[in-house]
Amino acid sequence: MEQIKYIIKERSGKVVIPDNPGFGLLFTDHIFEMDYSPSQGWHNPTIKPLENLSFHPASMVLHYGQAVFEGLKAFRTDDNQAVIFRPQKHIERLNRSARRVCIPELDKDFVMEALKELVSIEQDWIPAKRGEALYIRPFLIGVDSVLGVRPSVKYKFIILLSPVGAYYPEGFKPVKILVTDEYVRAVRKGLGDCKTPANYAASLLAAEEARKKGFTQVLWLDGIEQKYIEEVGTMNIFIHFKDEIATPKLTGSILAGVTRDSVIHILKDWGKNVTERLISIHEVVDAYKNGNLVGVFGTGTAAIISSVGSLTYKDTNMVFNNGKVGELDKKLFDTLTSIHYGQIEDKFNWLTHLSNKGVEV
Numbered sequence: 001m002e003q004i005k006y007i008i009k010e011r012s013g014k015v016v017i018p019d020n021p022g023f024g025l026l027f028t029d030h031i032f033e034m035d036y037s038p039s040q041g042w043h044n045p046t047i048k049p050l051e052n053l054s055f056h057p058a059s060m061v062l063h064y065g066q067a068v069f070e071g072l073k074a075f076r077t078d079d080n081q082a083v084i085f086r087p088q089k090h091i092e093r094l095n096r097s098a099r100r101v102c103i104p105e106l107d108k109d110f111v112m113e114a115l116k117e118l119v120s121i122e123q124d125w126i127p128a129k130r131g132e133a134l135y136i137r138p139f140l141i142g143v144d145s146v147l148g149v150r151p152s153v154k155y156k157f158i159i160l161l162s163p164v165g166a167y168y169p170e171g172f173k174p175v176k177i178l179v180t181d182e183y184v185r186a187v188r189k190g191l192g193d194c195k196t197p198a199n200y201a202a203s204l205l206a207a208e209e210a211r212k213k214g215f216t217q218v219l220w221l222d223g224i225e226q227k228y229i230e231e232v233g234t235m236n237i238f239i240h241f242k243d244e245i246a247t248p249k250l251t252g253s254i255l256a257g258v259t260r261d262s263v264i265h266i267l268k269d270w271g272k273n274v275t276e277r278l279i280s281i282h283e284v285v286d287a288y289k290n291g292n293l294v295g296v297f298g299t300g301t302a303a304i305i306s307s308v309g310s311l312t313y314k315d316t317n318m319v320f321n322n323g324k325v326g327e328l329d330k331k332l333f334d335t336l337t338s339i340h341y342g343q344i345e346d347k348f349n350w351l352t353h354l355s356n357k358g359v360e361v
Protein backbone atom coordinates (compact mmCIF):
# COMPACT_ATOMS: atom_id res chain seq x y z
CA MET A 1 0.00 0.00 0.00
CA GLU A 2 1.10 3.55 -0.65
CA GLN A 3 1.98 5.85 2.22
CA ILE A 4 -0.81 8.12 3.44
CA LYS A 5 -0.49 11.68 2.13
CA TYR A 6 -1.23 14.48 4.59
CA ILE A 7 -2.79 17.81 3.69
CA ILE A 8 -3.32 19.34 7.10
CA LYS A 9 -5.02 22.64 7.77
CA GLU A 10 -3.77 24.30 10.93
CA ARG A 11 -6.64 25.01 13.32
CA SER A 12 -7.14 28.68 14.04
CA GLY A 13 -8.31 28.15 17.63
CA LYS A 14 -8.96 25.55 20.28
CA VAL A 15 -11.59 22.89 19.52
CA VAL A 16 -14.85 23.67 21.29
CA ILE A 17 -17.38 20.84 21.59
CA PRO A 18 -20.84 22.08 22.61
CA ASP A 19 -22.39 20.76 25.81
CA ASN A 20 -24.95 18.61 24.04
CA PRO A 21 -23.39 17.70 20.72
CA GLY A 22 -26.40 15.58 19.61
CA PHE A 23 -25.71 12.90 17.04
CA GLY A 24 -23.90 13.48 13.76
CA LEU A 25 -24.49 17.23 13.58
CA LEU A 26 -20.94 18.41 13.91
CA PHE A 27 -17.85 17.24 12.00
CA THR A 28 -14.12 17.49 12.60
CA ASP A 29 -11.70 19.36 10.33
CA HIS A 30 -10.25 16.44 8.34
CA ILE A 31 -11.32 13.29 6.52
CA PHE A 32 -9.49 10.29 5.12
CA GLU A 33 -10.12 9.56 1.43
CA MET A 34 -8.85 6.86 -0.93
CA ASP A 35 -9.77 5.80 -4.48
CA TYR A 36 -10.17 2.48 -6.25
CA SER A 37 -9.70 1.62 -9.89
CA PRO A 38 -9.20 -1.86 -11.36
CA SER A 39 -5.74 -0.97 -12.69
CA GLN A 40 -4.44 0.72 -9.53
CA GLY A 41 -6.43 -1.05 -6.84
CA TRP A 42 -6.92 1.07 -3.71
CA HIS A 43 -4.67 4.10 -4.14
CA ASN A 44 -4.14 7.74 -3.30
CA PRO A 45 -4.77 7.50 0.47
CA THR A 46 -4.99 11.04 1.80
CA ILE A 47 -5.89 12.79 5.02
CA LYS A 48 -7.15 16.20 4.03
CA PRO A 49 -9.42 19.04 5.13
CA LEU A 50 -13.13 18.25 5.13
CA GLU A 51 -14.77 19.55 1.98
CA ASN A 52 -17.81 18.74 -0.15
CA LEU A 53 -17.49 15.84 -2.58
CA SER A 54 -17.88 16.48 -6.26
CA PHE A 55 -19.61 13.75 -8.30
CA HIS A 56 -21.02 13.25 -11.73
CA PRO A 57 -24.85 13.21 -11.42
CA ALA A 58 -24.80 9.69 -12.94
CA SER A 59 -22.58 8.30 -10.15
CA MET A 60 -23.79 4.80 -9.37
CA VAL A 61 -24.15 5.27 -5.64
CA LEU A 62 -26.74 7.97 -6.25
CA HIS A 63 -28.95 5.74 -8.40
CA TYR A 64 -28.45 2.17 -7.29
CA GLY A 65 -27.22 2.65 -3.73
CA GLN A 66 -24.00 0.72 -4.08
CA ALA A 67 -22.57 1.72 -0.73
CA VAL A 68 -21.68 0.29 2.67
CA PHE A 69 -20.66 1.94 5.90
CA GLU A 70 -19.62 1.43 9.49
CA GLY A 71 -20.10 3.25 12.76
CA LEU A 72 -17.51 2.96 15.54
CA LYS A 73 -16.33 5.18 18.34
CA ALA A 74 -13.19 6.69 19.81
CA PHE A 75 -13.19 7.65 23.48
CA ARG A 76 -11.01 9.76 25.70
CA THR A 77 -10.13 7.71 28.76
CA ASP A 78 -10.04 9.19 32.25
CA ASP A 79 -6.25 9.34 32.03
CA ASN A 80 -6.56 11.34 28.82
CA GLN A 81 -5.65 8.67 26.26
CA ALA A 82 -7.40 8.29 22.91
CA VAL A 83 -8.80 4.81 22.30
CA ILE A 84 -10.95 3.17 19.62
CA PHE A 85 -13.48 0.52 20.62
CA ARG A 86 -13.17 -2.82 18.76
CA PRO A 87 -11.99 -1.40 15.43
CA GLN A 88 -10.97 -4.83 14.04
CA LYS A 89 -14.51 -6.14 14.42
CA HIS A 90 -15.91 -3.12 12.57
CA ILE A 91 -13.36 -3.39 9.76
CA GLU A 92 -14.19 -7.08 9.29
CA ARG A 93 -17.90 -6.22 9.09
CA LEU A 94 -17.17 -3.42 6.60
CA ASN A 95 -15.45 -5.94 4.31
CA ARG A 96 -18.30 -8.46 4.76
CA SER A 97 -20.83 -5.79 3.82
CA ALA A 98 -18.66 -4.72 0.86
CA ARG A 99 -18.55 -8.30 -0.51
CA ARG A 100 -22.36 -8.50 -0.43
CA VAL A 101 -22.77 -5.50 -2.75
CA CYS A 102 -19.75 -6.23 -4.99
CA ILE A 103 -17.46 -3.53 -3.61
CA PRO A 104 -13.74 -4.45 -3.58
CA GLU A 105 -12.54 -5.25 -0.07
CA LEU A 106 -10.04 -3.15 1.83
CA ASP A 107 -6.76 -4.22 3.39
CA LYS A 108 -7.72 -4.57 7.06
CA ASP A 109 -4.35 -3.49 8.44
CA PHE A 110 -4.27 -0.47 6.21
CA VAL A 111 -7.75 0.63 7.28
CA MET A 112 -6.65 0.26 10.91
CA GLU A 113 -3.66 2.49 10.21
CA ALA A 114 -5.87 5.06 8.44
CA LEU A 115 -8.36 5.08 11.34
CA LYS A 116 -5.63 5.53 13.90
CA GLU A 117 -3.91 8.26 11.92
CA LEU A 118 -7.09 10.27 11.33
CA VAL A 119 -8.36 9.95 14.91
CA SER A 120 -4.90 10.81 16.18
CA ILE A 121 -4.81 14.01 14.13
CA GLU A 122 -8.33 14.91 15.29
CA GLN A 123 -8.01 13.72 18.88
CA ASP A 124 -8.81 17.10 20.39
CA TRP A 125 -12.33 16.50 19.06
CA ILE A 126 -12.86 13.47 21.31
CA PRO A 127 -15.32 14.50 24.03
CA ALA A 128 -14.54 13.39 27.58
CA LYS A 129 -18.03 13.24 29.07
CA ARG A 130 -19.62 9.86 29.83
CA GLY A 131 -21.89 8.81 26.99
CA GLU A 132 -20.10 11.12 24.53
CA ALA A 133 -17.54 10.02 21.97
CA LEU A 134 -15.98 10.71 18.62
CA TYR A 135 -18.15 8.76 16.17
CA ILE A 136 -16.22 7.33 13.23
CA ARG A 137 -18.10 6.82 9.99
CA PRO A 138 -16.10 4.94 7.34
CA PHE A 139 -17.98 4.39 4.07
CA LEU A 140 -17.44 2.93 0.61
CA ILE A 141 -19.28 4.13 -2.49
CA GLY A 142 -19.42 3.22 -6.18
CA VAL A 143 -18.67 6.29 -8.27
CA ASP A 144 -18.81 5.20 -11.94
CA SER A 145 -20.91 7.59 -13.98
CA VAL A 146 -22.98 4.98 -15.85
CA LEU A 147 -26.73 4.42 -15.74
CA GLY A 148 -26.70 0.70 -16.56
CA VAL A 149 -27.19 -1.56 -13.54
CA ARG A 150 -23.94 -3.38 -12.77
CA PRO A 151 -21.25 -3.09 -10.10
CA SER A 152 -19.28 0.11 -10.31
CA VAL A 153 -15.66 -0.09 -11.45
CA LYS A 154 -14.42 2.91 -9.48
CA TYR A 155 -14.93 3.49 -5.77
CA LYS A 156 -14.13 5.87 -2.96
CA PHE A 157 -13.41 5.03 0.65
CA ILE A 158 -13.92 7.88 3.08
CA ILE A 159 -13.68 8.20 6.85
CA LEU A 160 -15.63 11.02 8.46
CA LEU A 161 -15.53 11.95 12.17
CA SER A 162 -18.24 13.49 14.33
CA PRO A 163 -18.24 14.27 18.07
CA VAL A 164 -21.51 12.85 19.42
CA GLY A 165 -23.66 12.56 22.51
CA ALA A 166 -26.77 10.43 23.00
CA TYR A 167 -28.31 9.05 19.81
CA TYR A 168 -31.98 9.35 20.73
CA PRO A 169 -33.64 12.68 21.54
CA GLU A 170 -34.61 11.16 24.91
CA GLY A 171 -30.91 11.11 25.81
CA PHE A 172 -30.28 7.98 27.85
CA LYS A 173 -33.86 7.83 29.10
CA PRO A 174 -35.97 4.79 28.12
CA VAL A 175 -37.36 4.77 24.58
CA LYS A 176 -40.85 3.87 23.37
CA ILE A 177 -40.83 1.23 20.68
CA LEU A 178 -43.61 0.19 18.30
CA VAL A 179 -43.55 -3.37 16.95
CA THR A 180 -44.52 -3.07 13.31
CA ASP A 181 -46.13 -5.65 11.05
CA GLU A 182 -47.05 -3.03 8.47
CA TYR A 183 -43.64 -2.98 6.82
CA VAL A 184 -40.60 -5.22 6.51
CA ARG A 185 -37.00 -4.05 6.90
CA ALA A 186 -35.23 -7.05 5.40
CA VAL A 187 -35.61 -10.72 4.55
CA ARG A 188 -33.15 -13.56 5.01
CA LYS A 189 -30.62 -13.82 2.20
CA GLY A 190 -31.33 -10.17 1.40
CA LEU A 191 -29.29 -7.24 2.70
CA GLY A 192 -30.39 -7.23 6.34
CA ASP A 193 -27.01 -8.24 7.75
CA CYS A 194 -25.16 -5.81 5.51
CA LYS A 195 -24.57 -2.24 6.67
CA THR A 196 -25.84 -0.64 3.51
CA PRO A 197 -28.03 2.45 3.00
CA ALA A 198 -30.88 0.37 1.49
CA ASN A 199 -31.77 -1.02 4.93
CA TYR A 200 -32.04 2.46 6.36
CA ALA A 201 -34.11 3.73 3.43
CA ALA A 202 -36.43 0.76 3.96
CA SER A 203 -36.92 1.80 7.57
CA LEU A 204 -37.76 5.48 7.11
CA LEU A 205 -41.50 5.39 6.44
CA ALA A 206 -42.28 3.02 9.32
CA ALA A 207 -40.08 5.08 11.66
CA GLU A 208 -41.75 8.32 10.58
CA GLU A 209 -45.23 6.91 11.08
CA ALA A 210 -44.21 5.57 14.50
CA ARG A 211 -42.67 8.93 15.44
CA LYS A 212 -45.92 10.71 14.61
CA LYS A 213 -47.69 8.36 17.03
CA GLY A 214 -45.21 9.25 19.79
CA PHE A 215 -42.78 6.31 19.46
CA THR A 216 -39.01 6.65 19.26
CA GLN A 217 -38.41 3.76 16.84
CA VAL A 218 -39.88 0.54 15.48
CA LEU A 219 -39.00 -3.06 16.25
CA TRP A 220 -39.04 -5.12 13.07
CA LEU A 221 -40.51 -8.58 12.73
CA ASP A 222 -39.14 -11.21 10.35
CA GLY A 223 -40.01 -10.68 6.70
CA ILE A 224 -41.64 -14.07 6.07
CA GLU A 225 -44.00 -14.84 8.94
CA GLN A 226 -44.08 -11.44 10.66
CA LYS A 227 -43.70 -13.41 13.85
CA TYR A 228 -40.10 -13.34 15.09
CA ILE A 229 -38.58 -10.16 16.46
CA GLU A 230 -35.50 -8.97 14.58
CA GLU A 231 -33.91 -5.62 15.40
CA VAL A 232 -34.72 -1.95 15.78
CA GLY A 233 -32.69 -0.80 12.77
CA THR A 234 -30.59 1.57 14.86
CA MET A 235 -29.90 -1.11 17.46
CA ASN A 236 -30.16 -4.83 18.28
CA ILE A 237 -32.68 -5.93 20.89
CA PHE A 238 -32.45 -8.04 24.05
CA ILE A 239 -35.42 -9.50 25.93
CA HIS A 240 -34.81 -9.93 29.63
CA PHE A 241 -36.99 -12.86 30.72
CA LYS A 242 -36.97 -13.89 34.38
CA ASP A 243 -34.64 -16.84 33.77
CA GLU A 244 -32.95 -15.87 30.50
CA ILE A 245 -31.65 -12.88 28.56
CA ALA A 246 -32.41 -13.62 24.92
CA THR A 247 -31.51 -11.82 21.71
CA PRO A 248 -32.62 -12.72 18.19
CA LYS A 249 -30.12 -15.05 16.53
CA LEU A 250 -28.29 -13.90 13.45
CA THR A 251 -30.43 -15.38 10.71
CA GLY A 252 -29.05 -13.22 7.91
CA SER A 253 -31.63 -10.45 8.08
CA ILE A 254 -30.25 -8.87 11.27
CA LEU A 255 -27.12 -6.78 11.60
CA ALA A 256 -24.42 -8.49 13.67
CA GLY A 257 -23.98 -5.59 16.08
CA VAL A 258 -20.61 -5.10 17.73
CA THR A 259 -22.26 -3.81 20.91
CA ARG A 260 -24.61 -6.83 20.76
CA ASP A 261 -21.54 -9.07 20.73
CA SER A 262 -19.91 -7.08 23.56
CA VAL A 263 -23.03 -7.35 25.72
CA ILE A 264 -23.23 -11.12 25.13
CA HIS A 265 -19.59 -11.40 26.30
CA ILE A 266 -20.22 -9.28 29.40
CA LEU A 267 -23.40 -11.18 30.35
CA LYS A 268 -21.65 -14.53 29.92
CA ASP A 269 -18.79 -13.23 32.05
CA TRP A 270 -21.34 -12.41 34.75
CA GLY A 271 -22.62 -15.98 34.57
CA LYS A 272 -25.99 -14.97 33.12
CA ASN A 273 -28.07 -17.27 30.97
CA VAL A 274 -27.78 -15.39 27.65
CA THR A 275 -29.11 -17.00 24.48
CA GLU A 276 -29.28 -16.21 20.77
CA ARG A 277 -32.43 -17.74 19.34
CA LEU A 278 -35.68 -17.13 17.52
CA ILE A 279 -38.02 -15.12 19.75
CA SER A 280 -41.61 -14.73 18.62
CA ILE A 281 -43.47 -11.56 19.50
CA HIS A 282 -46.24 -13.77 20.93
CA GLU A 283 -43.74 -15.29 23.35
CA VAL A 284 -42.78 -11.78 24.48
CA VAL A 285 -46.43 -10.75 24.95
CA ASP A 286 -47.24 -13.98 26.83
CA ALA A 287 -44.20 -13.59 29.10
CA TYR A 288 -45.28 -10.01 29.83
CA LYS A 289 -48.82 -11.07 30.66
CA ASN A 290 -47.54 -13.92 32.87
CA GLY A 291 -45.14 -11.66 34.76
CA ASN A 292 -42.08 -13.40 33.29
CA LEU A 293 -40.66 -10.38 31.50
CA VAL A 294 -38.23 -8.20 33.43
CA GLY A 295 -37.44 -5.72 30.68
CA VAL A 296 -36.20 -5.02 27.18
CA PHE A 297 -33.13 -3.10 26.04
CA GLY A 298 -31.36 -2.23 22.82
CA THR A 299 -27.66 -2.20 22.00
CA GLY A 300 -25.77 -0.31 19.32
CA THR A 301 -22.64 1.72 18.75
CA ALA A 302 -24.66 4.91 18.48
CA ALA A 303 -27.28 3.98 21.09
CA ILE A 304 -24.84 2.20 23.49
CA ILE A 305 -27.38 0.55 25.87
CA SER A 306 -30.86 1.92 25.52
CA SER A 307 -33.57 0.89 27.96
CA VAL A 308 -36.93 0.23 26.35
CA GLY A 309 -39.59 1.86 28.53
CA SER A 310 -42.48 0.43 26.54
CA LEU A 311 -43.06 -1.97 23.67
CA THR A 312 -46.35 -1.76 21.82
CA TYR A 313 -47.62 -4.61 19.64
CA LYS A 314 -51.10 -4.18 18.12
CA ASP A 315 -53.31 -3.37 21.11
CA THR A 316 -50.88 -4.62 23.77
CA ASN A 317 -48.80 -1.93 25.42
CA MET A 318 -46.04 -3.47 27.55
CA VAL A 319 -44.47 -1.11 30.07
CA PHE A 320 -41.24 -2.10 31.82
CA ASN A 321 -39.79 -0.84 35.11
CA ASN A 322 -42.50 1.85 35.24
CA GLY A 323 -40.91 3.40 32.16
CA LYS A 324 -37.60 3.88 34.03
CA VAL A 325 -34.15 2.51 33.18
CA GLY A 326 -33.95 -1.19 34.09
CA GLU A 327 -31.42 -2.36 36.66
CA LEU A 328 -29.62 -4.70 34.26
CA ASP A 329 -29.62 -2.07 31.48
CA LYS A 330 -28.02 0.45 33.85
CA LYS A 331 -25.41 -2.07 34.97
CA LEU A 332 -24.57 -2.89 31.35
CA PHE A 333 -24.41 0.79 30.40
CA ASP A 334 -22.12 1.52 33.35
CA THR A 335 -19.88 -1.46 32.62
CA LEU A 336 -19.55 -0.78 28.91
CA THR A 337 -18.92 2.94 29.39
CA SER A 338 -16.45 2.19 32.19
CA ILE A 339 -14.51 0.09 29.68
CA HIS A 340 -14.78 2.90 27.10
CA TYR A 341 -13.33 5.47 29.50
CA GLY A 342 -10.67 3.16 30.92
CA GLN A 343 -12.29 3.14 34.37
CA ILE A 344 -12.26 -0.63 34.70
CA GLU A 345 -9.97 -3.29 33.32
CA ASP A 346 -10.33 -3.92 29.58
CA LYS A 347 -10.41 -7.66 30.22
CA PHE A 348 -11.65 -8.54 26.72
CA ASN A 349 -8.98 -6.42 25.01
CA TRP A 350 -11.48 -4.24 23.22
CA LEU A 351 -9.61 -0.95 23.28
CA THR A 352 -7.06 0.04 20.64
CA HIS A 353 -4.81 2.77 22.04
CA LEU A 354 -3.65 5.42 19.62
CA SER A 355 -0.53 6.92 21.06
CA ASN A 356 0.89 8.11 24.31
CA LYS A 357 0.28 11.71 23.38
CA GLY A 358 -2.40 13.03 25.73
CA VAL A 359 -5.41 14.83 24.36
CA GLU A 360 -5.33 18.62 24.60
CA VAL A 361 -7.67 19.75 27.38
Ligand code: COI
Binds near residue numbers: 070071072233300301
Ligand atom coordinates in the same frame (compact mmCIF):
# COMPACT_ATOMS: atom_id res chain seq x y z
C1 COI B 1 -24.52 2.74 14.73
O1 COI B 1 -24.95 2.34 15.80
O2 COI B 1 -23.34 3.05 14.56
C2 COI B 1 -25.37 2.86 13.59
O3 COI B 1 -24.87 2.73 12.52
C3 COI B 1 -26.81 3.16 13.76
C4 COI B 1 -27.25 4.38 13.01
C5 COI B 1 -26.68 5.65 13.53
C6 COI B 1 -27.13 4.26 11.54
